[in-house]
Amino acid sequence: MTRTDIIIVGAGPVGLFTVFEAGLLKLKCHLVDVLGQPGGQLTEIYPKKPIYDIPGYPSVLASELVDNLMKQIEPFNPEFTLGEKAEKIEKIEDSLFKLTTDQGTEICAPVIAIAGGLGSFEPRKPPLENLEKYEGKGVDYIVKDPEKYRDRDIVIAGGGDSALDWTIYLAEIAKSIKLIHRRSSFRGAIDSVEKVMELANSGKVDLITNAQVTAISGANSVESVTVETSNGIVDFNADYFIPLFGLTPKLGPIGEWGLEIEDNAIKVNTYDYSTNIPGIYAIGDINTYPGKLKLILCGFHEGTLMVQSAFKHIYPDQKLSFKYTTVTGISGLE
Numbered sequence: 001m002t003r004t005d006i007i008i009v010g011a012g013p014v015g016l017f018t019v020f021e022a023g024l025l026k027l028k029c030h031l032v033d034v035l036g037q038p039g040g041q042l043t044e045i046y047p048k049k050p051i052y053d054i055p056g057y058p059s060v061l062a063s064e065l066v067d068n069l070m071k072q073i074e075p076f077n078p079e080f081t082l083g084e085k086a087e088k089i090e091k092i093e094d095s096l097f098k099l100t101t102d103q104g105t106e107i108c109a110p111v112i113a114i115a116g117g118l119g120s121f122e123p124r125k126p127p128l129e130n131l132e133k134y135e136g137k138g139v140d141y142i143v144k145d146p147e148k149y150r151d152r153d154i155v156i157a158g159g160g161d162s163a164l165d166w167t168i169y170l171a172e173i174a175k176s177i178k179l180i181h182r183r184s185s186f187r188g189a190i191d192s193v194e195k196v197m198e199l200a201n202s203g204k205v206d207l208i209t210n211a212q213v214t215a216i217s218g219a220n221s222v223e224s225v226t227v228e229t230s231n232g233i234v235d236f237n238a239d240y241f242i243p244l245f246g247l248t249p250k251l252g253p254i255g256e257w258g259l260e261i262e263d264n265a266i267k268v269n270t271y272d273y274s275t276n277i278p279g280i281y282a283i284g285d286i287n288t289y290p291g292k293l294k295l296i297l298c299g300f301h302e303g304t305l306m307v308q309s310a311f312k313h314i315y316p317d318q319k320l321s322f323k324y325t326t327v328t329g330i331s332g333l334e
C-alpha cells in the first residue's frame with residue numbers, strides 16, 4: 001500500500017495547486033482522479049476557452065492553465081492514480097486513513113483533501129442490453145492507456161471532441177478503427193472533424209454516420225458489435241467498443257463518507273476548510289460555506305490555508321514558520 005502525507009481526491013486545478021502549497025511545507029501528495037488526465041472541469045468541459053480571472057494572466061486557455069499547474073508542481077514529484085474513482089475511506093489507525101479506489105488501489109495518509117469539484121465525472125452510457133457484462137472486458141468509457149489498443153479492432157461511438165480526438169490518435173496504432181455517429185455532422189472542433197474526414201478518405205478510419213451501435217456480442221469479452229445504419233444492420237468484429245458520449249458529474253461515493261453535506265457540497269470551517277471529520281478537508285467547488293464562490297482563484301486560496309492546518313495535524317509538535325518563495329526558492333525546498 002502506498003503511503004503519503006496528503007491524499008488529494010480530484011486532480012482539478014485546486015487539487016493540483018494544493019500540491020504546490022503542500023510541497024512548500026515539504027508535504028508529499030498523491031492525487032486520485034476518475035478521469036484519465038488531470039485538469040478537472042478545465043480539461044473535461046472547456047479546454048479551449050480563455051479564462052480571464054486568474055491573477056497575473058489577462059487571458060489563459062483552460063488547457064494552458066492546467067499545463068502550467070502541472071509544470072509548477074513538477075519539483076514536488078506528486079504521485080497520480082488516474083482513471084480510478086476514490087470509493088472508500090476508512091480509518092486504519094488513530095491518525096491514518098486508507099483510501100481505496102474502485103479498482104482496488106490502496107493509499108494511506110494522515111490527511112485527506114477532497115478537491116472533488118462537482119463530483120466524479122461519470123460516463124453517459126448507451127442504453128444497450130448486457131453493457132455492464134462487458135465493462136472492463138472490451139467496453140471502455142475512458143482511454144486510460146492507449147497502448148492496449150495497439151493492433152486491435154476498435155469501434156468508437158460519439159460525435160464530440162473525445163470521440164474525434166481518440167479516433168485520430170488510435171488510427172495510428174489500431175489494427176482497424178470505426179467511428180460510429182448517429183448524425184452526419186459533428187460537435188467537435190473543426191480541425192478535428194477535418195482530420196477525421198481526411199483519415200476516412202485515406203481509408204485509415206471507417207466513418208459510419210447516421211448510425212448507432214445497437215448490440216454487443218462475445219462469449220467472455222467483446223467480440224463484435226451490431227450497428228444499425230440507414231442501409232440496414234451490420235455486425236463488425238471488435239476487440240474494444242469505446243462509447244464516448246460525454247461525462248456528467250455526480251457527487252458519487254463522497255456522499256457516503258460520513259461528511260456533513262449541504263446542497264450536494266461538503267460543509268467546511270472557513271478557518272482551515274476542515275470538515276466534520278478531523279484530518280479530512282474539502283477545498284474548491286466541492287465545499288460550501290457562507291459566501292462561497294465556485295471560482296478557481298477561491299479554490300487556490302482554500303488549498304493554501306488548508307495545507308497549513310494539515311501540517312499542524314500531521315506534526316502537532318513542530319513549529320511552522322511561514323516563508324515567501326522569493327526567499328526560499330523552490331529547488332532548495334526539496
Ligand SMILES: Cc1cc2nc3c(=O)[nH]c(=O)nc-3n(C[C@H](O)[C@H](O)[C@H](O)COP(=O)(O)OP(=O)(O)OC[C@H]3O[C@@H](n4cnc5c(N)ncnc54)[C@H](O)[C@@H]3O)c2cc1C
Pocket residue numbers: 009010011012013014015032033034035039040041042045046050051052053084085086087115116117118119120121251252253254283284285286294295296297299
Ligand atoms: C464552462 C465553464 C466555464 C468556467 N469559467 C470559469 C472562469 O472563467 N473562472 C473561474 O475561476 N472558474 C470558471 N469555472 C469554474 C471552474 O472550472 C471551477 O471552479 C474549477 O474547475 C473548480 O476546480 P476544482 O479543482 O475544485 O474541481 P474540478 O475542476 O471539478 O475537478 C474535480 C475533479 O475531482 C474528480 N473527482 C470527484 N470525485 C472523485 C472521486 N470520488 N474519485 C476520483 N476523482 C473524483 C473529478 O473527476 C474532477 O476531475 C468555469 C466552469 C465551467 C463549467
